[in-house]
Amino acid sequence: MSAADSLLLLLLFAAAAGLGWYFARRSLRAPAPAGRAQVSAEYFQGLNYLLNEEPDKALEVFIRMVDLDADTVDTHFALGALFRKRGETERAIKVHQNLVARPDLPREARARALNELAEDYFKAGLFDRAEQVYGQLARGAVRRELGLLGLVRIYELQRDWEQAIGAMDQLASTSGRAxxxxxxxxxxxxxxxxxxxxxxxxxxxxxxxxxxxxRQGVRGAMMRAQVAQLEGDHRLAVRLYEQALERDGGFLVDVLPELRRSYAELGKAGEFGHWLEAALAKHPEWRPGVAFAAIADGGFDDPTTRQCIVDFVASNPILTEILEMLRPTLASDGGRDAAIRRISRAMQRIARASPRYRCNVCGFSGNTLYWQCPSCRTWGATRPVTKFRFEAMLDPRAVPRESGPNR
Structure with missing residues (x-):
């Protein structure tokens, strides 16, 4: 049994002990009703079944107890959580359905039971039932926010984006969260x-x-630029791609090749270099990213990007040593420039043999830009990788694969 399971059982024991103490106190003052004495005894009987790995018998005892005393509700929540954590979702569903069915349950406890029941259905993969229960909770006055959050989660998994928009709008008006x-x-x-x-x-x-x-979303700007390209409006595409980079220079590796293409479609390939030079004067921190984008793409041949590559090589002691080793052997072919071209081609292979994107929250990596991380489900946390993984040189057969943080 895990530590969490043991803790839940300990809480159940504590609840039983507390009830036993409570009933003992009351027995000193007045004769205890038969029901009360029975509740205390049944607690210990149910716990005994749990310890003996007889959950069905324990479940029967605890459910019978709900009909006897409302003070046992918290214990039922703990029991349901224990079953769900152990993967016994059918038993968890039975516990929470029994609570929801009680007509005398207080509103707060009923809302909590609805949320727990929806969580049971969700874990069991019964998304249609989970959606119904979350919807019931979202229409109520208690714990409405939990119901809306549950609906959002389901709509995201089902890629029902219009429904998700509606649920998020309701959530914003209910909770005030942006x-x-x-x-x-x-x-x-x-x-x-x-x-x-x-x-x-x-x-x-x-x-x-x-x-x-x-209004400041980088994804929207990049997509509007993509649509402008598809429609042949490269002037608008240039403006939108430049706008996207102003909002987030971390996407240089994705944006620069498309931006250069739109400049070329306008017959202004030379102006791309002038724009980039001015942009780097304003954002000198972009220089390593420009070098990475130019090396990974392999199609850049303007003076500004070449200088960024030279600066990148010069900033890396290992690459500088390789450059000095290559220069004498390539003296007849341009010396230093030829050596840098050779190094760039080698680093391009490294870049293509490495994951292109990585989630900043959980570390999931792969070659596809998922705006919602498939692992941790966080929006906007996946970023382009702009550093070379030199360990890829150790295995030239390395093929990039999508992986989680521990792979």
Whole structure:
């Protein structure tokens, strides 16, 4: 038995002991009703069944006790939590259904029982039933926020983004918590689905709603730029990609190649270098990210990105040693510049053999940008990786795979 299970059993023992003390005190003052004495004895009987690994018998005893005394409700919650934690969801459901069915249960306890029952259904994978119970809780006056949070969780898993938007709007009005950033992600998901089926009009509609929910969202700016590219409006795409980088320079590796492409489509490939030079003067902290993006992409050939790569190599003692070793052997082929090109090609292979994205919350990594981390379900925590994993050089056959934090 785990430590958590042992703790719950200890709490049950404490509850039983407390009731025993309470009944003993009352027995000194007045004759105890038969029901009260029976409750105390049944507690110990139920606990004995639990310790002897006879949960069905214990469950029968504890459920029978609810009909005798409302003071046992907390013990039932502890028992239900124990069953659910052990994966015995059917027994947990039975405990909480029995509580919900009681007509004399106080409103707060009933709301708590509804939430626990919904959690049982959710853990059992019965999402339709969980949705019904969460909805019942969300329509009530007690613990309404828990019901709405449960609905949001289910709608996210089902990718029912419009329902999720409605639940988040209700949650914001109920609790006062700001949910604009999350709603913007829902709108972007709907826009992405619209792009996938070629409906750019619907995509623009949802992206406009995303912008209204979170005016500083980098994802919305990147997606609006993508739609502009699809529509051939590269002038707008350039403006939106530049706007996205101003909001979050961490996405250089994703944005720079697309931005350079839109400049080229406008016949202004040379102006890309001028823009980048001005941007780096304003944001010198971008220089390593520009070097990583240029090396990983392999298609940049302007003086500004070349200088960023040179600076990156010079800032790394190991790469500097390799550069000095290569220069004499490549003297007839351009010396230092040829050596840097060789190093860049090697680092490009390293970048392509490494995960491209990593969640800052749980460490999940992979080659796909999930705006909601598949592992911890956090929105907006997954970021592009902008550092070279040199250990990838030890195994040239290394193939990037999606992995959790412990892989």
């Amino acid at each position: 949910g604009g950033e999350t709603v913007a992600h829902y709108c972007c998901e709907l826009a992405q689905e619209a792009v996938g089926r070629g409906d750019l009009l619907a995509a623009r509609h949802w992206l406009k709603r995303a912008q209204g929910a979170d």
